Amino acid sequence: MFERISEFTDQWGIDIWNALLETFQMVSISLLLSVLIGLPLGVLLVLTRPGKAFENKFLFNLLNTLINIIRSIPFIILLFFILPFTKLIVGTTIGVKGVIVPLVVFTAPYIARLMESALLEVDKGVIEAYEAMGIKTRHIIWHVLVRESRPSIVLGLTIATIGLIGATAMAGLVGAGGLGDLAYRYGHLRYEVDVMYVTVFILIILVQGLQTFGNVLSARLKKN
Amino acid sequence: MIQLENITKVFQTKNNVTNALDDVSLHVKKGSIYGVIGYSGAGKSTLVRMVNLLEKPTSGKVYVDGKELTTLSTQKLNQVRRKIGMIFQSFNLLTTATVYQNIAIPLKLTGVSQKEIHNRVLKYLKVVGLEDKHDAYPSQLSGGQKQRVAIARALSHEPEVLLCDEATSALDPETTESILSLLEQINREFGITILLITHEMHVVQKICNEVAVMENGRIIEKGDVLGIFSKPKSATAKRFIKSIFHDEIPEQMVEDLKDKGQIVTLSFVGESSGKPVLARISKQFDVFPSILTGNITQLKDQPLGRLVVHLEGKAYETAKAVLFLQQEGIHVEGYVPEVKLSV
Numbered sequence: 001m002f003e004r005i006s007e008f009t010d011q012w013g014i015d016i017w018n019a020l021l022e023t024f025q026m027v028s029i030s031l032l033l034s035v036l037i038g039l040p041l042g043v044l045l046v047l048t049r050p051g052k053a054f055e056n057k058f059l060f061n062l063l064n065t066l067i068n069i070i071r072s073i074p075f076i077i078l079l080f081f082i083l084p085f086t087k088l089i090v091g092t093t094i095g096v097k098g099v100i101v102p103l104v105v106f107t108a109p110y111i112a113r114l115m116e117s118a119l120l121e122v123d124k125g126v127i128e129a130y131e132a133m134g135i136k137t138r139h140i141i142w143h144v145l146v147r148e149s150r151p152s153i154v155l156g157l158t159i160a161t162i163g164l165i166g167a168t169a170m171a172g173l174v175g176a177g178g179l180g181d182l183a184y185r186y187g188h189l190r191y192e193v194d195v196m197y198v199t200v201f202i203l204i205i206l207v208q209g210l211q212t213f214g215n216v217l218s219a220r221l222k223k224n
Numbered sequence: 225m226i227q228l229e230n231i232t233k234v235f236q237t238k239n240n241v242t243n244a245l246d247d248v249s250l251h252v253k254k255g256s257i258y259g260v261i262g263y264s265g266a267g268k269s270t271l272v273r274m275v276n277l278l279e280k281p282t283s284g285k286v287y288v289d290g291k292e293l294t295t296l297s298t299q300k301l302n303q304v305r306r307k308i309g310m311i312f313q314s315f316n317l318l319t320t321a322t323v324y325q326n327i328a329i330p331l332k333l334t335g336v337s338q339k340e341i342h343n344r345v346l347k348y349l350k351v352v353g354l355e356d357k358h359d360a361y362p363s364q365l366s367g368g369q370k371q372r373v374a375i376a377r378a379l380s381h382e383p384e385v386l387l388c389d390e391a392t393s394a395l396d397p398e399t400t401e402s403i404l405s406l407l408e409q410i411n412r413e414f415g416i417t418i419l420l421i422t423h424e425m426h427v428v429q430k431i432c433n434e435v436a437v438m439e440n441g442r443i444i445e446k447g448d449v450l451g452i453f454s455k456p457k458s459a460t461a462k463r464f465i466k467s468i469f470h471d472e473i474p475e476q477m478v479e480d481l482k483d484k485g486q487i488v489t490l491s492f493v494g495e496s497s498g499k500p501v502l503a504r505i506s507k508q509f510d511v512f513p514s515i516l517t518g519n520i521t522q523l524k525d526q527p528l529g530r531l532v533v534h535l536e537g538k539a540y541e542t543a544k545a546v547l548f549l550q551q552e553g554i555h556v557e558g559y560v561p562e563v564k565l566s567v
Contacts, residue, residue, distance in 0.1 A: 123314070123316070123319075125312055125314050125316040126316045126317070126318060128278060128312075128316065129310065129312060129316035129374075130330065131278060131305075132276050132278055132305060132308070132310040132387075133305060133306060133309075133310075133330045133334065133377075133381060134301070134302035134303060134304070134305030134306040134334060135302070135330060135333045135334065136302065136333070139333045143329055143333060144318065147318065147320060147321075148318060148319060148320055150320060151320075221320060222320070223319055223320050223321075223361040223362075223363055
């Protein structure tokens with residue numbers, strides 16, 4: 001038994017480790033960029049809707065439609081669909097660099113939606129109280145709106161991250177590697193089922209760990 | 225201190241137009257506690273939001289401390305708003321921040337120095353009696369305590385005016401009493417002018433100097449509390465006052481008595497409450513007064529008594545008795561003159 005394990009580790013350990021690192025790399029970079037784009041978009045969606053501080057029908061409808069359109073496209077199609085755009089932005093369409101762009105395009109609108117629903121939960125009375133105290137709108141956005149919705153934001157980001165891990169499985173198609181790619185190429189195409197089982201197992205642990213971490217963090221931020 | 229001039233507010237939705245405020249003018253003197261009372265939908269919430277321009281008037285002018293607000297830039301308006309505190313029915317605290325942070329964060333955002341913030345938080349938490357709750361979260365506090373935090377938050381900006389939007393409506397009677405006492409204390413100690421809106425006459429009775437009664441976006445009656453309480457003119461004001469005295473007479477009884485004489489409500493204010501007037505009318509006129517129900521209550525500064533009395537006697541004698549009562553400074557309500565007195 002132990003022999004088999006050490007044999008497996010000798011043969012696949014390095015590959016799995018590298019794939020794991022690639023997945024981490026892709027997920028963390030695209031998550032960071034997606035939050036940087038998605039959070040402000042979510043705030044904008046909340047502020048420009050009818051009856052809110054910066055009511056702007058045109059901008060709201062534009063954002064709303066755009067986000068819906070992008071979110072209708074499955075990642076695997078999006079990946080190829082925006083190849084010219086990817087090339088324009090990072091100069092290449094392959095490797096980790098090439099897959100970050102479609103991952104961000106895929107995730108940012110999703111995060112914007114999650115942020116929107118999180119921010120909409122904030123009691124508008126508190127916002128009114130801060131307006132009444134003569135506090136600038138940008139401070140209200142950060143210190144009331146975002147602050148009060150942190151528990152929901154964390155849960156939303158957990159969901160987004162898990163979705164992102166799923167999407168990176170397809171990154172192999174443009175040679176970016178990662179766990180999903182490893183499982184597909186070796187496990188499926190070369191019938192190395194052990195590799196498939198191990199990667200799936202790692203993915204399960206990863207997702208479980210993330211969700212638990214997200215839940216705990218959210219609960220700690222929530223004070224009621 | 226606060227002056228609203230001919231304020232009109234029209235809310236326009238797709239299907240209809242609502243006149244939330246219809247030519248409302250109001251003047252709140254510096255250092256007074258002014259109550260605006262009305263049923264829900266009367267426009268009082270919109271009215272109080274005019275003072276710090278949370279709602280912009282469709283037309284009319286808003287003056288606070290002599291400054292006209294409707295023409296100010298956002299930045300200038302923010303400066304003015306910092307001197308106008310506000311508390312709400314639902315407290316509106318940050319749920320994710322401690323009591324200390326709830327007071328400190330707005331101060332920080334308005335540019336108060338770190339040291340000053342600390343001093344003020346401690347000072348005003350002490351004023352509201354919550355010095356041992358610094359690190360509690362709002363969810364760990366009772367309704368009354370949350371409102372105290374909100375009051376401390378408002379006071380920490382050292383405002384000249386405090387607006388109270390149904391501040392006690394979500395609280396139980398006992399807690400309401402303690403919050404009202406606190407508001408009165410704030411008014412006395414810091415000289416802060418208070419404008420409060422409420423649907424409970426009891427709130428007006430307890431702490432207000434002046435009161436305005438609102439209905440359908442208009443102020444239908446206003447004046448000092450004693451005047452309105454002893455001589456209400458509008459039906460709405462009368463109804464609010466009834467809610468304090470509970471001096472409704474059973475209908476059957478009214479039916480039985482009305483053939484033998486009139487039923488009148490007498491309001492006694494100040495010195496008139498000391499005189500034995502009923503004894504005197506029965507002696508001087510051919511009238512037999514019998515007390516159906518009576519009540520005395522404490523307004524902010526003086527007591528106010530109400531008696532519902534049945535005056536048994538001939539029309540002429542009753543008329544003379546009523547005139548006598550009025551001359552003694554008693555407000556008589558519900559009397560229907562049946563004969564003309566030749567004086």
